[in-house]
Amino acid sequence: MKNEKNPPPRSSCSIRELAKYVGLSTCTVSKVLNNCAGKKIPQATQQRVLAAARELDYVPNVNAQRLFQRRSGVIGLLVPANPLTPGNVFGDAHFVDILGGMEPLLEENGYHLMLLFRNGERRPEERYWKLFRAGTIDGLLIWGASPEFGCFRELEENKAPYVFITNRPLDVSADGVNFVASDYRAVAHDVAGALLRAGCRKLLYLAGPEQSSVTTAMRQGVDEALAQSGAELFVHYSRYMPEDAREALFAAGKRSFRFDGVLCASREMVPGVLEAAHPAGGGCELPFQLATLDAPARAALLPQEIAMGKMEDSTVGKVAVSSLLDLISGENSRIHRLIPGTTVENPHILPRAE
Numbered sequence: 018m019k020n021e022k023n024p025p026p027r028s029s030c031s032i033r034e035l036a037k038y039v040g041l042s043t044c045t046v047s048k049v050l051n052n053c054a055g056k057k058i059p060q061a062t063q064q065r066v067l068a069a070a071r072e073l074d075y076v077p078n079v080n081a082q083r084l085f086q087r088r089s090g091v092i093g094l095l096v097p098a099n100p101l102t103p104g105n106v107f108g109d110a111h112f113v114d115i116l117g118g119m120e121p122l123l124e125e126n127g128y129h130l131m132l133l134f135r136n137g138e139r140r141p142e143e144r145y146w147k148l149f150r151a152g153t154i155d156g157l158l159i160w161g162a163s164p165e166f167g168c169f170r171e172l173e174e175n176k177a178p179y180v181f182i183t184n185r186p187l188d189v190s191a192d193g194v195n196f197v198a199s200d201y202r203a204v205a206h207d208v209a210g211a212l213l214r215a216g217c218r219k220l221l222y223l224a225g226p227e228q229s230s231v232t233t234a235m236r237q238g239v240d241e242a243l244a245q246s247g248a249e250l251f252v253h254y255s256r257y258m259p260e261d262a263r264e265a266l267f268a269a270g271k272r273s274f275r276f277d278g279v280l281c282a283s284r285e286m287v288p289g290v291l292e293a294a295h296p297a298g299g300g301c302e303l304p305f306q307l308a309t310l311d312a313p314a315r316a317a318l319l320p321q322e323i324a325m326g327k328m329e330d331s332t333v334g335k336v337a338v339s340s341l342l343d344l345i346s347g348e349n350s351r352i353h354r355l356i357p358g359t360t361v362e363n364p365h366i367l368p369r370a371e
Contacts (some may be wrong), residue, residue, distance in 0.1 A: 030073045031348065032075070032348060035073060035075050038073065039065055039066055041066065043342065043348055044346060045125075045126065049063045049066040049067065050070060050075075053088060057127055089154060090127060090129060091128065091129050091130075091154045091155065092131070093133050093145070093148060093156070093157045094119075094158045095133045095135055095158065095159045096112075096133065096134050096160055097160075097162055106161075110313040111313055114313055114314065114334070115160065115183075115334035118331035118333060118334025118336075118337075119335065122335055122342075126342060128338075144168055144171060145168055145171075145172065146177060149172075155178065156179065156342070157177065157178070158341060161183060162181055166186055173193075179195055180195045180196060180340050180344070181194055181195060181198075183199070183333065185230045195340070195344065197333055197336050197337040197352065197354040197356065198234075198333065198354075199329065199357075200357050201310070201311065201328075202235065203358070204238065204311070205237070205310050205326065206238035206239070207238075208309070208310050208324045209280060211323055211324035211360070212278040212308050213246050217248065217277045217306050218246070218278075219249045219275060219276045220243070220249065220250050220277075220279070221269050222250055222251065222282075223253055223282060223290070224252055224255075224282050225255070225256070225283060226254065226256060226257075232282065235282055235310055249274075251269060253268070257285045257286060259285065259287075259288040259292070260289055261289065262281065262288075262289030262290050263289035266290060266294070267293055277305050278307075279305050279306070280308050281307070281308070281309045282310050283310070284309050284312040287319065290307065291321065306323045306366070307321050307322050308323050308324045309325045310326045311326055311328055312325050312328070313330060314327050314328060322363060324361065326360055326361075327361060328356075332356050
């Protein structure tokens with residue numbers, strides 16, 4: 018059976034090309050080829066995959082075949098504890114949306130998710146390669162990694178499939194790890210640019226924890242936006258907590274630095290900023306322009322905000338699972354993916370860009 022929309026490759030094909038040809042995921046095709054499909058995949062679909070494999074003279078990847086023969090059907094999701102961002106992880110809107118993005122792809126490919134909670138202070142020597150060796154998991158997703166998280170080195174040495182989500186270790190170059198994250202640098206550039214277009218020239222930037230790849234990417238975007246503007250920037254690093262943001266504003270007010278714009282790294286900081294601006298409560302107008310770099314996709318722009326960056330966390334979760342499945346199947350050996358965010362501007366405050 019010929020596929021007119023996806024013509025067969027001219028030479029020997031990979032499993033990815035075969036999957037594209039039949040219009041299925043690489044994981045589904047791998048299950049069929051390795052006799053792991055069972056009754057979850059219709060017989061007609063299995064026959065279509067096998068016919069296409071014969072037609073294209075597909076040669077199986079030995080490593081992928083070995084992995085699928087030992088498939089556990091479980092993916093681990095490691096949530097490291099980070100003292101810089103305390104709190105219940107399920108109260109984090111970003112994390113919940115990332116999980117929501119994972120669910121459909123996991124179900125489609127017959128995988129279950131195992132949550133693994135790590136506290137580096139209590140179990141500093143925890144290792145996860147043992148879960149692969151025991152056949153407990155086929156791959157590992159790592160969300161919100163703390164800066165000192167180094168257990169991935171053992172995974173790297175043993176070529177275990179893993180993907181960092183959102184944050185990655187800072188002591189290793191981007192080329193040396195697998196990661197999927199929002200494009201914080203681009204969004205930070207756009208949001209900071211909105212403050213500049215509003216006439217702000219003295220900015221107080223409430224950044225997140227200094228030892229964080231997210232903070233590093235945001236700072237790069239902000240610096241690039243301000244590079245030729247002549248604007249001044251005062252940076253305060255702290256946790257993503259309203260009380261930290263409130264104290265930062267009080268401290269900045271005692272300095273000689275007088276700001277006309279406040280840039281919050283996270284929406285979680287905004288209540289502290291509003292409280293500091295109007296300690297008695299009830300205030301609406303701010304004595305400065307306010308913008309937020311990182312908010313969940315479902316967040317609404319506040320009346321006081323001039324601009325806000327919204328992260329497509331659901332897409333991040335979906336791409337993270339898809340990328341990990343590619344690593345498991347042997348289709349990719351390295352994953353670097355940045356997911357675009359969206360900048361929302363307040364038309365009642367911000368003048369239109371010419």
